[in-house]
Amino acid sequence: MRYKSSSLKDLISFISKGIVPKYANSYDENVIRVINQRCNRNGEITFREARYSDLSKRKVTNEKLLKNKDILINSTGKGTAGRVAQISENQLTEPTTVDGHMIIIRPSEKIDPDYLGYALKAQQRIIENYAEGSTGQTEINKQRLLDETIIKYPSKEEQRKIANIFMNLDMKIKNNQKINTNLFNLMSITFENLYTSNRYNKNFTLNELVSETLTGEWGKEKIIDSFNKKATIIRGADFLDVSKGLKGNTPVRFLKANAYDKKFLQANDVLVEISGGSPTQSTGRSLLITTQVLDHFTTKTFGTNFTRNFRLKTSEDAILFKSYIQFLYDIKLFFNYENGTTGIKNLDYKSVLKIPLPDFRDTCDFQYYLKSYTKYYSLIQQLGLENNKLLKIKNILLQKYF
Structure with a gap:
């Protein structure tokens, strides 16, 4: 199997930190769900600790609205910065964004989005080392993330096959979790x-x-x-x-x-x-x-x-x-x-x-x-x-x- 290599910046169509929320109640009018770092654990996104932001006080651009297969990385704090997760199929049941302590990465058409998600999860320890700053205030260096993260990838067809292996494993794990x-x-x-x-x-x-x-x-x-x-x-x-x-x-x-x-x-x-x-x-x-x-x-x-x-x-x-x-x-x-x-x-x-x-x-x-x-x-x-x-x-x- 022949692999090509590219830096992350050449394989994505969008990268950005999230918003600074103006918090509101979930039942208020004109609000949007906001994911925070506590929602990103064990390589997956959950919404139990998500909050809501008032759109009348803080607008959200269309680009920062999460889309299926977006990859999210915690960007701040010792022990949390560098965690990688990906939005899975049918997970976005309502408009959702992230706060300013998370990075949104949107795969381009050059690469299978699931393949890129697993590739970044495999490099999580490397990504964690991009965190810079004083203790407790560490921040992922976004430029290093883009330049120094090297992704190896085969043909689109092989990418899909490899991604399916991991998706099937994840599905079995989630089914067991649901049973429990x-x-x-x-x-x-x-x-x-x-x-x-x-x-x-x-x-x-x-x-x-x-x-x-x-x-x-x-x-x-x-x-x-x-x-x-x-x-x-x-x-x-x-x-x-x-x-x-x-x-x-x-x-x-x-x-x-x-x-x-x-x-x-x-x-x-x-x-x-x-x-x-x-x-x-x-x-x-x-x-x-x-x-x-x-x-x-x-x-x-x-x-x-x-x-x-x-x-x-x-x-x-x-x-x-x-x-x-x-x-x-x-x-x-x-x-x-x-x-x-x-x-x-x-x-x-x-x-x-x-x-x-x-x-x-x-x-x-x-x-x-x-x-x-x-x-x-x-x-x-x-x-x-x-x-x-x-x-x-x-x-x-x-x-x-x-």
């Missing part, structure tokens, strides 16, 4: 139905289920004196990924032997984030630990010092504890159990554990829920593991073709 999302939703709805039933005439507290609580650890980034035990730390921000069978961005750090030997996570533990949150997000995110979850990691695993580990005796107790904590979090009850005035909120978990809750443990419906939860959570972990393998294959092929 549906399974989580089903588990949530089933538990909500259990809770809202009026057939139960007795209560209990979560405190009755807990056999032990353990504080989290943070340790040191490198081996320093007695901090010499290598460990994986799970943060609240990692809970969602880990619950889906992924590793997330869990950092590896070093702990003292005493903490390392006593506080490692075990099956039937439930991690709860007791510090952190934001004005719109309460503390109380949680993660059920199972053998499958622990098998994803090659070291002993610990919760961060912003979490509390609740140790349950049985898998039944662990599922019930996790389900109730998740339910109370989802209905935003934990906002009423927070304190702290320094910007970091703390969950009064001791009071949460004393809340009287419907006790349906003796019912057939709960036994069915336990079986379903166990089955679904196991399947979620399996699909997550499969996605990990698919991502490894994808990364190997990216290096092979690009």
